[in-house]
Amino acid sequence: xxxxxxxxxxxxxxxxxGQAAPATADSDGLVGGIVGGIxxxxxxxxxxxxxxxxxxxxxxxxxxxYINSAQREANRETQVALNYFGYPVGAPDGVLxxxxxxxxxxxxxxxxxxxxxxxxEYERTHLVGSYQRxxxxxxxxxQQAAANPLGLRGLLVTWRDEAAGVAMPQVQQPxxxxxxxxxxxxxxxxxAPEAAPAxxxxxxxxxxxxxxxxxxASACNKIALMTSTNGGYTTVANMTxxxxxxxxxxxxxxxxxxxxxxEMAAQVPGTTxxxxxxxxxxxxxxxxxxxxxxxxxxxxxxxxxxxxFALGTGMAPPQLAATAKIxxxxxxxxxxxxxxxxSALLLAGLGEAGYGELLGHHLSQGYGAAKRTDLAFDWYGMxxxxxxKGSTPVFAPGQPERIELVRKAAYAxxxxxxxxxxxxxxxxxxxxxxxxxxAATTAPAATAN
Numbered sequence: 001x002x003x004x005x006x007x008x009x010x011x012x013x014x015x016x017x018g019q020a021a022p023a024t025a026d027s028d029g030l031v032g033g034i035v036g037g038i039x040x041x042x043x044x045x046x047x048x049x050x051x052x053x054x055x056x057x058x059x060x061x062x063x064x065x066y067i068n069s070a071q072r073e074a075n076r077e078t079q080v081a082l083n084y085f086g087y088p089v090g091a092p093d094g095v096l097x098x099x100x101x102x103x104x105x106x107x108x109x110x111x112x113x114x115x116x117x118x119x120x121e122y123e124r125t126h127l128v129g130s131y132q133r134x135x136x137x138x139x140x141x142x143q144q145a146a147a148n149p150l151g152l153r154g155l156l157v158t159w160r161d162e163a164a165g166v167a168m169p170q171v172q173q174p175x176x177x178x179x180x181x182x183x184x185x186x187x188x189x190x191x192a193p194e195a196a197p198a199x200x201x202x203x204x205x206x207x208x209x210x211x212x213x214x215x216x217a218s219a220c221n222k223i224a225l226m227t228s229t230n231g232g233y234t235t236v237a238n239m240t241x242x243x244x245x246x247x248x249x250x251x252x253x254x255x256x257x258x259x260x261x262x263e264m265a266a267q268v269p270g271t272t273x274x275x276x277x278x279x280x281x282x283x284x285x286x287x288x289x290x291x292x293x294x295x296x297x298x299x300x301x302x303x304x305x306x307x308x309f310a311l312g313t314g315m316a317p318p319q320l321a322a323t324a325k326i327x328x329x330x331x332x333x334x335x336x337x338x339x340x341x342x343s344a345l346l347l348a349g350l351g352e353a354g355y356g357e358l359l360g361h362h363l364s365q366g367y368g369a370a371k372r373t374d375l376a377f378d379w380y381g382m383x384x385x386x387x388x389k390g391s392t393p394v395f396a397p398g399q400p401e402r403i404e405l406v407r408k409a410a411y412a413x414x415x416x417x418x419x420x421x422x423x424x425x426x427x428x429x430x431x432x433x434x435x436x437x438x439a440a441t442t443a444p445a446a447t448a449n
Contacts (some may be wrong), residue, residue, distance in 0.1 A: 071094075072094030072095070073094060075094045075095065075096050075100075076092045076093065076094040077128055078096070078100075078104075078119065078124060078127065078128065079092035079093070079094070079096075079100055080092050080131065081127045081128050081130070081131035082100070082103045082104065082107060082127070084131050084134065084135075084152070085107070085127075085130070085131070085134075085152045085153055085155075085156060086151065086152055086153055087103035087104070087106050087107050087153075088103060089103045098274065098275075098278070099274055101117035101118075102117070102274065102277070102278055104116075104117050104118070104119055105117045105281075106334075106336075107123075107127060107156070108123065110150070110153050110156060110157065111123070111126075111156060111157060111160060115281075126156070126159075126160055126163075127156070130155065130156050130159050133159065134152070134155065141155070144158075149214035149215065149218075150214065150215055151215060151218055153215075214366075214367060215335055216250075216254065216332070216335060216337060216367045216368075217332075217335045219247070219251075219365075219367070220250075220251035220254060223244075223247050223248055223251050224251065226244075227248055233248055233252075234248055234405070235401070235405065236401060236404055236405050236408055239405065239408065239409065239412075242408075242409040242410075242412035242413045243364065243365075243409075243413055245405060245409045246360075246361060246364055246365065246406070246409045246410070246413065247365055249357075249361070249395075249402065249405065249406055249409075250358075250361035250365055250367075252395065252396060253357060253358055253361065253394075253395040253396075254332045256394070256395040256396065257325075257328050257329055257332055257358070257395075258329045258332050258333050259329075260325060260329065261325050261326045261327070261328055261329020261330065261333075262329050262333070264322060264325055264326050264329075265326045265329065268326075276326060276330065277330045277334060280326065280327035280330040280331070280339055280343075281336070281339060283324075283327050283331075283338075283339050283342040283343055283346075284336070284338035284339050284342055286309075286342070287306075287309060287342035287345060287346070289305065290302060290305050290306050290309060290342070290345055291338065291341050291342055291345065291368075291369075293305055294341065294345065294359065294362070294363065294369050294375075295363070295369045295370035295372055295375070296370075297375075298375060298378060299356070299359075299375070299378040299379050299382065300378075302345070303348065303349050306345050306346060306348070306349030307349045307350075309346075309349070310346060310349055310350060317350050317351075320346065320350060321346075321347060321350050321352065324343045324344075324346040324347045324350070325343070325347065327339055327342075327343040328340055328343035328344055328347070328358075331343055337362070337367055337368025337369075338368065340358075340362075340368060341359070341362055341368040341369060344358040344359055344362070345359065348379075348382065352394070353382045353383055353385070353386035353391065354383050354386055354387070354391065354393060354394030354395070355383075355394060356379040356380065356381075356382030356383045356386075357379070357380060357382075357383035357394070357395070357406060359376075359379040360376040360377070360378075360379035360380035360382075360383070360406075360410065361376075362376075363375050363376035363379065364376040364380075364410075364413055373413045373414050373415075374414060376410070376413070376414070377410055377411075377414040377416065380406060380407070380410035381410070383403070383406070384403055384406060384407045384410070387403040
């Protein structure tokens with residue numbers, strides 16, 4: 001296995017030159033080949049904190065594991081459930097390899113648990129039991145999933161909270177109670193022990209369940225359908241709903257970001273998309289503070305924090321930017337808003353102002369950040385100003401009117417007066433005041449001699 005220090009020395013120019021030495025890490029290593037060095041450089045501080053734990057993980061995954069038929073069947077059952085709820089593991093084979101561990105980590109993150117990649121008994125029981133409940137529900141399950149912002153994944157959260165007795169009030173779906181009848185627990189009268197006085201602290205609700213993020217991928221699917229139904233994208237001339245217009249442009253920018261990152265990732269030899277995606281997950285915890293600040297502080301303060309982080313990585317700015325673009329693609333393609341926000345922040349902090357538009361979208365639409373249209377305005381302004389100074393737009397460069405639409409919609413959702421539009425001279429026929437011509441002088445009649 002390539003040692004950490006040696007690997008860091010191999011990352012210089014990896015993406016810029018498009019050349020690299022073949023990976024020598026074993027197939028289950030968390031850091032392999034050049035991409036491992038690239039992403040590892042970005043999260044070097046985080047890696048130092050967890051080096052001992054990662055070393056143990058690598059040693060454990062390199063050992064050949066033999067499992068009996070019963071365990072293999074249990075693993076296959078777990079894989080089937082993961083696939084069903086949208087955590088892809090490929091063909092269920094009963095072997096929990098790298099892809100299955102990554103899917104388990106995503107499942108754990110959905111429920112707000114530590115993403116260890118190793119299921120606890122409770123986590124596995126809930127996953128498999130939810131799968132069985134969903135299959136038994138048939139069409140009703142699909143109705144419930146369609147009404148949940150997280151789709152099928154959201155049912156895992158809803159059913160977990162129901163079992164804990166903290167389910168939110170919701171409209172009962174037809175036949176819902178037939179899926180899993182709830183038997184009231186017998187009331188046992190007993191003297192309750194005297195409770196100790198509670199220590200002062202922040203209140204907690206919903207059983208401590210982590211807040212869940214809506215799916216941007218699902219939202220963009222719906223937006224694409226509406227755009228097609230309406231005959232095309234909103235334009236400056238026909239815009240009536242500024243928020244809807246920004247939603248369209250968000251999804252358009254998302255598609256460009258995915259395509260750009262995938263093209264760059266394809267140029268990195270010796271790696272697979274899953275290996276790259278696994279390591280891009282490191283952006284989220286490494287930039288947790290900066291991502292949190294996005295929803296709380298004005299853009300200049302967040303940018304200052306991000307630049308300080310970038311300097312601390314020790315990576316050259318072009319290399320760091322290339323890494324961020326690859327991970328931005330991963331974040332959007334895998335619907336992981338934490339990775340997407342962290343990557344977009346890093347690009348904006350490195351001076352690529354066009355990516356400020358993405359951060360404005362995240363804040364104005366409420367994906368991966370709290371919905372703050374007031375804070376979104378300055379991020380939009382960053383991209384608009386860059387285009388006004390002649391910078392090539394990052395997204396849809398062949399549509400120059402697009403930036404004007406973003407500018408107009410940003411003013412509208414922020415409730416600000418659009419000074420540029422107000423000062424524009426309306427189109428009209430020119431009118432001039434022409435002084436009247438002087439009156440003609442009558443010549444005196446000629447006198448005959």
